[in-house]
Amino acid sequence: MxxxxxxxxxxxxxxxxxxxxxxxxxxxxxxxxxxxxxxxxxxxxxxxxxxxxxxxxxxxxxxxxxxxxxxxxxxxxxxxxxxxxxxxxxxxxxxxxxxxxxxxxxxxxxxxxxxxxxxxxxxxxxxxSVESTTILTSEQIAKIPVARDTTSVALLAPGTVRGDAAFGNLASFGGSSVAENQYYVNGFNITNSFRSLNFSNVPFEAIAEQQIKTGGYGAEFGRSLGGVVNQITKRGTNDFHAGGNVFWSPKALTEDTKNTYLSNPLACGPAPFVVCTMGQLRQDNSKDSTYNVVGSVWASGALIEDKVFAYGLVSYRRQGADAWGIVQSPTNSTQVVETPAWLLKMDWNITEQHLFELTAFSDKQKTETDVYSNTIGILNRLNKRGTSYQTQGGTNYVLKYTGYLTDSFTLSALYGHGEFSRGQHLLYADGTDVRYSGSLNAPANGCPVVLDIRPLSRRQVTGEYASQCNITAGALPRADSKDTRDQFRVDAEWQLGDHLVRFGYDQDDYTSIAGTSIEGGRQFRYSVNRSGVDQVRERVINQGTKNEVKQHALYVQDSWNVTDNFVAYIGGRWDTFDNRDGFGKTFVKIDNQFGPRLGFSWDVDGDSTFKVFGNAGRYALPLTSDVATRAASASLFQQRLTTAFTGVDPFTGAPLGRPNTPFSYINGEFGSAKNNRTVAAQDLKPMYQDEYILGLQKTLSEHFTLGVRGIYRDLKAAIDDNCDYTAILDSAGFTFNPTTGDWVDGAGRASAQPNAGFPYCRLFNPGDDAVFLTDLYGDGNLTPVNVAGDRLSPKAKRTYSAVEFFFDGNWDKFFLQGSYTYAKSKGNTEGGVKSDIGQANTGITQDFDYRELTVDTYGYLPNDRRHTLKVFGNFEVNDEWSIGANVLVQSGRPVNCFGILTPWLVPGGVHPYGSSFARCGTTPAGGFGPVARRPRGTSGRLPWTNDLDINVAYRPAWMHGLQFKVDVFNVLNSQKVTSVNEIAEDNPSGLPLDTYLTPASFQAPRSVRFMVQYDF
CATH class of the missing domain: 2.60.40.10 (Immunoglobulins)
Known part of the structure; x- marks a missing residue:
């Protein structure tokens, strides 16, 4: 050529x-x-x-x-x-x-x-085009060895990396946290906005195309700083089609996950460390097993030829897991997950100018987990303690109209309703039904949670302090927990000569019934204090509320053909976010947040073979509904600490003979309603980010295309909470009286702190000056208090810079796609969640709760994967046989070392946030001796990982429509560590924890998946 x-x-x-x-x-x-x-x-x-x-x-x-x-x-x-x-x-x-x-x-x-x-x-x-998008069809997905779920397909796109295992199977887009993405099906938002850590799942067999937007997306999309996943379902045609398939991953062909061993070298030393724990077995996975089977049947066709079409699918998934767990754990379990899912897609061509469609689907999932007692230190299975019953997911209904009103003007309107259940209850072996109603005054019944984090050497002498009846070792959500979304949007497109103008309106109302309570109503945590004496901390944490998020947006955008080969894009989006507490009162409202979008596309040679493009945009992120559960609604958080106990109940694990000392209240959570006007800065801005992209793409031959783009993302403002009430009192002219423990003003009048009605934690923009309304004296009068930004915290920072090379080859019998990304993600906040400690409180992490927590936290962030290589493709050997492969090579994430902060306030004092600071003791005595600063990401990196997946498919010529396929995942059974425990010291003693650096997750071991399908 x-x-x-x-x-x-x-x-x-x-x-x-x-x-x-x-x-x-x-x-x-x-x-x-x-x-x-x-x-x-x-x-x-x-x-x-x-x-x-x-x-x-x-x-x-x-x-x-x-x-x-x-x-x-x-x-x-x-x-x-x-x-x-x-x-x-x-x-x-x-x-x-x-x-x-x-x-x-x-x-x-x-x-x-x-x-x-x-x-x-x-x-x-x-x-x-000015967007950065990957689109994969169902035919392509079927040809490559990839897990059949939304996230796994999204991870094939450049610029995406797998998020921390603590949050489940989620992806990070362009350095953002896993809680900053949006998910759509046929135009309906299916993101679970309770924490934005989940989404509704269409039966995977029903997906026709999955679009992954990794940057530069237009003004019609918002509420995301990461990426957008947009799925289109299959639909009926004039031809009748039906079929079914079964996918089976047998446990016999799934390799064992590697065992874990204690890895902290500081856990070897003088008293109280009589026994060195370095290298000791932590978790024996040799008896663990998993299996997964899913079957689907479908049919599609015309109910009225050329007019009315239907596509229907029913599927059933059953997953099982047998987990024997940590050697020192008192429990092990078996789990069965059942997902009877369905989808119905109806299309009606009313006339050539008017189309109507209905999408309805269900993904309600039921999980039953049987929990058994285990002899600590031995892998065995004793009496059954009970069963946990969980539900997740629900039903969604979407109606859409499209009208071709003129040759140049098109209008569409969509309404959707979705429900998502998050309920759980327990049934003990003795028949006791354990649940939480959501009432702060009626915590969850049952057996308390017991944690023994004393050094292993101490536990070997005194025995493990454990419950023989607790099931979850955590908190129960209220049994009726659920989320409801009602969305309406209208979009118009108008071709005006050289201008393609799009505009629209989007209304999204989201309601959550939420709340948690510790199983048994309380948690007992045993540790060793600085004098080497056993101590127990007792906590009571109850929350229960109904929250609302009301959002709407207007957008307009214009793609202008300046010349035949140059397109200029300009757009704007105006978002309004209204967050309401458990009493229906607004506590945060941000009106008409403007997000400009600019871009260009230059067809250099005028023949679509060489393109240069670029864009710049501002993207805003709303608060999730869960923020109101503690920050803006009534909640209870009590704690007391004592060494004065005479023993431990051998069945419940509760301390015996302890004095009935009063509880202290944590973070001002007194169990009473908060004033909605006092929980957020009056001048609060949304979390928003600026993004810049410049790239090119070139057709090198009729079979091969290559592209490159550079991307830079800069977080301009974040929303988080700050719990240091002293900043407000200082700024209001109060001083602390050490004799009385009161804060008093210049006239000697005491503040209402720490009484109810004075919220400790308040939403703000880190680093910005804030105006808080505060009831200083408990008399109901609110006083505006100006607090300087540097008194609260430094400015939130997060940048992502990357260069992505992407390619595609396509021949008669062979296609190959892939990318290489060099990226850096740096800052002092990951964003919505906190991967390095697994904190899932989206939007209210502990990052900025106290100014002290921000020291040395600027560095490489958890989603910093410097090098990522992705290659996947398929080769048609002949008309009957094909071979597919999928390769991922990636560098490891940075590691931190978190310890206590001492001295704090007074000599020997320990900061109440415990082992949350970027500093670690340099002697076996942890916080007793010299302290080393450990800035973020400077305690090493996890190893590189490599995954090779392959498949073989056979389509026999003797029966058209029949197909057999075998996928082998992680062929080399590489099980590198993908996350570790980064908390190095006990709270409040400062003693080194033997669990520091212990692996928290590995690459999934080698597994095999079989498929048989018949389609006619």
């Missing part, structure tokens, strides 16, 4: 752009459909039709020779000019497939007839 063959070059470029599946950029035409655009002579009639559904639309080409057919349901279309010159083209979600009948800018230069034959691949090089 040479430069003196422009016609041939254009034709090849066209064929390539419609057949390549490149993990790169694509214009956000809409979040549910695609478009066809191109050039023809002025006055020509362009007809697009989908023979599978009978959908047809005809438009007339404008005077400038450009045409565009928008809001097309995904599928394969025939495009004709004046009833002739038929072209075949695939339309995918969020892309504009190009079909030129004449050369751009030259209405007289007709191109030779070219029939474009698509291969089922997606993501053409769209020269109108």
């Amino acid at each position: 040479t430069k003196n063959q422009p016609s041939l070059q254009r034709k090849c470029a066209l064929a390539l752009s419609l057949s390549f599946a490149l993990a790169t950029v694509a214009q956000a035409q809409t979040n549910t459909a695609g478009a066809i655009s191109g050039h023809a002579a002025s006055g020509d009639t362009i007809t697009v039709s989908n023979p599978a559904t009978g959908f047809t639309r005809t438009i007339t080409v404008d005077s400038d020779g450009a045409f565009r057919v928008s809001q097309l349901p995904i599928g394969r279309y025939t495009v004709t000019r004046n009833g002739d010159n038929a072209r075949q083209v695939n339309v995918s979600v969020g892309t504009a497939s190009a079909v030129d009948f004449v050369a751009p800018g030259n209405s007289a230069a007709a191109l030779d007839t070219v029939t474009v034959v698509g291969s089922g691949a997606v993501n053409p090089i769209d020269v109108s």
Whole structure:
């Protein structure tokens, strides 16, 4: 192909752009459909039709020779000019497939007839694009060895890394936390906004395409600083189809997870460390086992030919796990998870101008966990303690209308309702039903939680302090916990000459019934104090409320064809966030937060073979509904500490003979309602981030495309909570009286602190000056108090910088895609959650609770994976056999060392936040001796990981539609450590914990998955 063959070059470029599946950029035409655009002579009639559904639309080409057919349901279309010159083209979600009948800018230069034959691949090089998007079809996903879930597919895209195992199976996009993404199905938001750490799951077999937006997305998308996952379901056609399949991962072909051993070298030393624990077995996984089986059946077709279509699917998944657990644990368990899921997709072509569709699906999941007693130090299974019953997920219903009102104006409207259950209760072996009603005055019944974190040497002498009846070792959510979403949005697209204008409105109302209580109503934690004496800390924590988040947004955006080969993009989004407490009162409201979006796309050679693009944008993130559970609603947090106990109950593990000393209240959680006007800064700004992207992509041959982009993200403002009430009293002119323990003003009048009505923890923008309304004297009068930003904390910082190289190759029997990313993620906050300690309180982590907590916290963040290489593809050996592979090589995340802060306030005093500071003792005595500063990320890195997955598929010629497939995951059984325990010292003694650096998760071991499918 040479430069003196422009016609041939254009034709090849066209064929390539419609057949390549490149993990790169694509214009956000809409979040549910695609478009066809191109050039023809002025006055020509362009007809697009989908023979599978009978959908047809005809438009007339404008005077400038450009045409565009928008809001097309995904599928394969025939495009004709004046009833002739038929072209075949695939339309995918969020892309504009190009079909030129004449050369751009030259209405007289007709191109030779070219029939474009698509291969089922997606993501053409769209020269109108400013987004960074990967699209994978169900056909592509089926050909590569990848787990059949939303996150695993999203992790194939450049710039995504797997999040910490503490939060489940979630992805981090572009350095953001796993709680900063949004998820959609057929245009409906399925993100579980309680903490944004979950989402509804469409039965995976029903997914037709998954779009992964990793940056630069248009103004119609918001409420995300990370990425957007947009799924489109399958739908019916005029042809009847039905089938079924079974996927089975047997436990016999799943390798054992590696055992873990105690790894802290400081746990070897003088008294009280009589026994060295370094290298001692921590967790024996040799008896653990898992299995997974899922079966699906489906059918689709036309109820009325060319008019009404249906696609239905029913699936059933059963997963089992046998976990024997930690050697020193008093329990082990067996678990069964059942997910009877279904989906129904209905489409009605009312006329050629009006379409209507319904999506309904259920993903309600039930988990039963039988818990057994275990002899501490021995892997055995004794009496059954009881069973935990959990539910998750629910049903979703989505209605959508699309109207092609004129050749150039399209309107769509969507309404959706979704429910998501999070309930749990326990049934003890003696028949006791254990649950939490949500009442602060009626904590969960049952047996208390008992933790023994004393040094192993001490436990070997006195015996383990443990409960023989507790099941969860944690907190129970209220039995009726659930979330409800009602969403309405309207979107319009209007082609005005060289301007493609989109605008719309989005209303999203979210309600959560939430709350937790410790099983048995309280937790007993045994440790050793600084004098070497056993002590017990007793805690009571109860929460229960109904919270609301009301959000709406307006957006407008314009893609302007400045010339035939240069597109300028400008957009704006105005978000309003209204968070309400358990009494329906607003405690945070941010009106019309402006998010500008700018970008360009330059088709350098004018033939869609070489593109330079860039964009800049501002993205805002709302508070999750869970923020109100403790921060803005009534909650109870009590604690007391004593060494004066005579023994431990051998059955419950509760201390005996302890004095009935009064509780102290933590963080001002007195069990009483908080004044909604006092829990957040009056001048609060949303969490928002600026993003800049510059890149190019080039077709190197008719089989291979290469691209590169640079990305920079800068967190400009964060929302978190600060619990240092002294900052408010200092700023209000109060001083501390050490004799009385009161804070008094200049007239000697005491503050209301620490009484009810004075919230300790308040929402603010870290580093910014804040104005807090405060009831200083407990008389109901609120006084504005200005607090300097540096008195509260330094400014929240998080930057992400990366260079991504991506490529795609596509031949007759072979396709190959991949990327290499070099990235740095640096700052003093990860964002919504805190991976290094597994804290899932989205938006209210401990990062900025006290100014002392922020010392030495600037450094490389948990999602900093410096190098990531991804390669996947498939080779069709012949008509019956194919081989697929998926490779991931990635560098490890940084490691921290967290210890206590002492002295604090007074000599020998220990900060109440315990082992949360970037400092560790340098002697076996931990906090007693010299203290070393350990800035974030400077305690080493975890090892590189490598994963190789392969599959083999067989489609016998003797029975069309039958297929067998075997996937082998982690072929080399590489089980490198992916996270460790980063807490190095006990609280409050400062003694080194023998669990520091103990592995918390590994790469998943080698496993095998079998599939058999018949489709007709």
